[in-house]
Amino acid sequence: MTEVDVFISNYTLVDPEIYQLWIEGNTASEAVAILDKKGLGKKTGASLELIASDVLDHFRTYSLLEKLLSYPNKLQEQSAFQIEPHTRQLLIEKYYEFDDDVVRELLGKKLSSKNRRDLDEVSEKTGKPLKSCRRQFDNIKRVYKAVEEMPGSKVENIKNSFHLSEDLARKYASIVFLASIRFETSKKKLQSMTFPAWKKCCEVIMDHWTYKLVNTECYDIEMDKEFLIELRDLKILLEREKDHKQLVCLTLKPRLLQKSYSELDSNFKKYTAAIITLASTLHRSRDMKNLFVEFSQILDLFKTGNWSAHDLQEFFNAYTSCALDLDILRKNTELKTCWEKFMKVIGVCMVVMYST
Secondary structure, eight states, X not given: OOOOOOOOOOBOOOOHHHHHHHHXXXXXXXXXXXHHHTTHXXXXXXXXXXXXXXXXXXXXXXXXXXXXXXSHHHHHHOOSSBOOXXXXXXXXHHHHOOOHHHHHHHTTSOOOHHHHXXXXXXXXXXXOOHHHHHHHHHHHHHHHHHHTTOOBOHHHHHHHHHOOOHHHHHHHHHHHHHHHHTOOOOSGGGTTOOHHXXXXXXXXXXXXXXXXXXXXXXXXXXXXXXHHHHGGGGGGGGGGHHHHHHHHHHHHTTTSOHHHHHHHHHHHHHHHHHHHHHHHHTTSHHHHHTHHHHHHHHHHHHHHTTOOHHHHHHHHHHHHHXXXXXXHHHTOHHHHHHHHHHHHHHHHHHHHHHHX
């Protein structure tokens, strides 16, 4: 007589590998083929039929869970599925993860039903399954709608509303910021910018150019209008262009390649005019929306001179610090602070864009 031990549990089991295949938009049969190719049958001794049956069971469970994953708070509160806390967190985090290439294609597009129907193009361009592209589109739209008008820190709001990790919440906050300001992202000049590059630029802008969170009524994705108007006062630096150039050249002569130094010496007036002119226009919403297009046009001046990314970083460091030695900034605390906030963003964004 054969004895069989039976253990009954109502806990929902999640296989991370199978779940990942489901998240990526594979069908059950495609997932089975991938697992078979990886040699799962040889490793476990399971037949292909048994693997297929197991995958199908998992896929059915994940499809049932998807409505709850769309609203993580419901997943936390429901009792139909008994899920361990760490498994629940894995389910949510993985469901809301996205592919940088897919998100890059979505930046600048309206989160409309029409654009959702046109995701075939995104799928074809990125090589990601259509189902995965739709999941990512829907998640971005859901997060944006939930926190767009919610006061306070966008990162904290996203973490609390969707139970996401700090890292993933920061990524979504950058997407929300880009969509809220409606930055131009689709111009040909900007096509080489990856999502990580956009994220880095957005974070530094949010850190220095948006309103500070002094209370829960503030928004950290709203541009500091008073600061942007103050930027117009930086035009005074153009009157001290020769003094500024002398200090920058003196600082950089031992640090730059000879070619870059020659370019700096010849074209400083052109570089500083472009940078200061940009500062004086950002109070207009149209110009703010075109911020990255303006960045790319300024960078064209440096590309013409074949500057290296390292030399460009050295330039911005010296350009910023040397201006602080001019009496017009040294004697004006407000203007000095304005300059520092402006250049903290300019230096980071320009070098990030130049390097992509």
